[in-house]
Amino acid sequence: MGTPLLTLSGLTKAYPGVVANDDVSFDIQPGEVHALLGENGAGKSTLVKLIYGLVSPDSGKMALNGMPYAPANPNAARASGVAMVFQHFSLFDALSVAENVALGMDNSPPQGELSTKIRTVSDAYGLPLDPHRTVGDLSAGERQRVEIIRCLLQDPQLLIMDEPTSVLTPQEVEILFKTLRKLSAEGTAILYISHKLEEIRSLCDNATILRLGKKVATCIPAQKTAAELAEMMVGTSLKPPKRAAEVSSEVALHVSGLNLPPAQAFGTSLRDISLTLHKGEVLGIGGVAGNGQDELLAALSGERLCAADQVKLDGKPVGNLGPTARRHLGLLAAPEERLGHAAVPDMSLTENALLTGVTRQALAKGGWINWAAAKGYAERIIHQFDVRTPGPHVAARALSGGNLQKFVIGREVLQAPHVLVVNQPTWGVDASAAAAIRQALLDLATQGSAIICISQDLDELMEISDRFAALNEGHLTHARPAAGLTIEEIGLMMGGAHGMEAAHV
Amino acid sequence: MDLSSINPVLLLASLMVAATPLLFAALGELIVERAGVLNLGVEGMMITGAVSGFIIAVESGSPALGFICAAIAGALLSLLFALLTQVFLANQVASGLALTLFGLGLSALLGQGYVGIKPPSTPKLDLGMLADIPFIGRVLFTHDLMVYLALALAIAIWFFLHRTRAGLILRGVGENHDAAHALGYKVVMIRFAAIAFGGACAGVGGAYLSLVRVPQWTEGMTAGIGWIALALVVFASWKPGRVILGAYLFGGVNVLQLNLQAAGAAIPVEYLAMSPYLVTILVLVIMSAERSRAPASLGRPFHASH
8 A cells, every 4th residue: 555545543533521533543545435333422523623624633633645634724634635424504595505515615716617616527427416496495315416516526535425325325325335335436435424334344444443532443335234334333232122112003192184384494395194093003204304204293293283083083084273272182302403402401301301202291280380299200200211310400501412302202201101103213313212211112002002103223223113114205105014125125115216327337 | 634745756866875774684585595504793883883983073073984993893882792792602683782782782882972062964976867767766876885885795695605615605505504614615714705795785784874864872772673684584585686675665655655644645654654664564564475495504503514
């Protein structure tokens, strides 16, 4: 091997109270696809920010092509040939594709010329894009193409991709991988961040594994099993959740012909949704983000109302009832966004427990809050769901994602719901907390509750679901038994490749 | 009532004058809001501009110098707001309201010795032949430079926002400040510049009131025009063209109701006085009924987390 493209040696970065990166060193060769693996909070994002010039290291050095490399800001990083595709926060919804691309370039040509360039490059890499469309109207897969094209137009030597496949259908992932392999063959190195182990095994040449800010191993992922990689990431072995529930033939929830316009600009309409959920059953609902997941949860929880008999709980029409009335009848929900939707960030855990538990746990009487009971309820959640926190007086904001998620799910589970609807129950949660949450959902189903689990994590859905359905542009497919579904079948249910085509290699 | 006493030519000509202060203030606020900042201090910056422009013009005898100083005074006051909201991350709504109250008080203090004085008159632009065209010439071409400057500013702002890279960056910052930061743009600096520009425009608008439109200094003479400017920006869907339309509509109804008052219309004066506010808001509400979006980061505090 010649000179490595990028050398990291002894990078350390500390934030108050936490060492995000502790003496991390590794090399990336030109044309190499290098995976960066680790759980949430392992320090992957911080490391990438160091390389992209968003933060500077406390100590340690980087070298690019053998020359010292210390970007002061992202512009300097881009000028040195380092480009990045972000997981969040990097597109401007109200601007057009071409404008978004222009903002990510340092010397963007005039709009007309840029549009032509976008078309040329996007066709060459099999990622067709119309430069004049507004980004807010694009699907998640198309939005990602905008980011990739933005990077490719600058001929990067190193392309950093942060969790690029979390928003894609399996078919779209396949096309993305073809594009990445083509880039790698042309000599562009790729630093690929993910926690999807099978993807890393099929795509990456090398992997660096981080745990709690430290590099714990380097390996060739194709030579390891997914379970071995997971063990290196987590540090212990994980048991897959067990389930022994029997689905009864009694219907718990029935939705028929549900149509809802979007609540806000760039939202998705629900189109003619019908589903039947039996007692003791887990229905997994997959689909790419932004295909109506939030809207479906809102329609089921009662945040958005519809005609009374479009939603029936235990045979009773509830479509016109609000969330509190539905909770009273036993239909509970835990939305995706933990801070701000499922929990109030600046309120204590006791107060947050009270907010949804007040009806079914009788925590208030005649308008007066029974604080002792509310605190007791919060303590029960903390105890039974192993929420790591000093106590129920702590603000929700202070909990880590995984702990808060355990609290949010526990709060609903302990209310003995007839039907529980959860959206992305393990999003951004570390592997052991995710396993605990899945097990809690399965235990609830065993007790006879019916569960709808909306998620973008297909592995999770296959693990816990009895039946599987997919949301695609506001339509819900017919639910099929989850056992025996292949990844191709699931992909087609999710809407296939959304008009993508493979790279013209 | 004697309607014949209302001269349509004079009416239309004074409409342009009446609209100009509002147009300046609203255009400045448009840029501020496009950068994602909600500055409710327009009224305070306008009246500070009005009093400082007036004082400087009276003392120096030069209206031009008055306008320049009004712009500087408005910008300085707005930088106080920028410091509070962008550096100390204070609440934008509360800081804006405080700025208005502060501006009203400060201007009353500064203007104490200047009540009842006449400012040096701002010369009309000599447009020669054009002003001699019957009717149109009298309506359009007999004004001072500031009237045309306000219109030119609206066009320049449109061009800046939609045709220049700097304008694109400004819109990007207002749309998603986290993304703009991640791409390496200096969100806080860009917003400081936008806020200062907004302050300067509001200051000039205020000075136009005290130097041309009224022309004299009275306490609280902006009389809510700053608030109308704020409403105008929202109802104009953050588009400079519509801001012109709204400002001229407001100016038109305002001039008309003054004329009606003078002609002794049989409507109580209070109703006439509220009509420009009502009509402007009503028309713009109807216009903004179509789908239009505020800059997505508007009013949200930005704090770089790394």
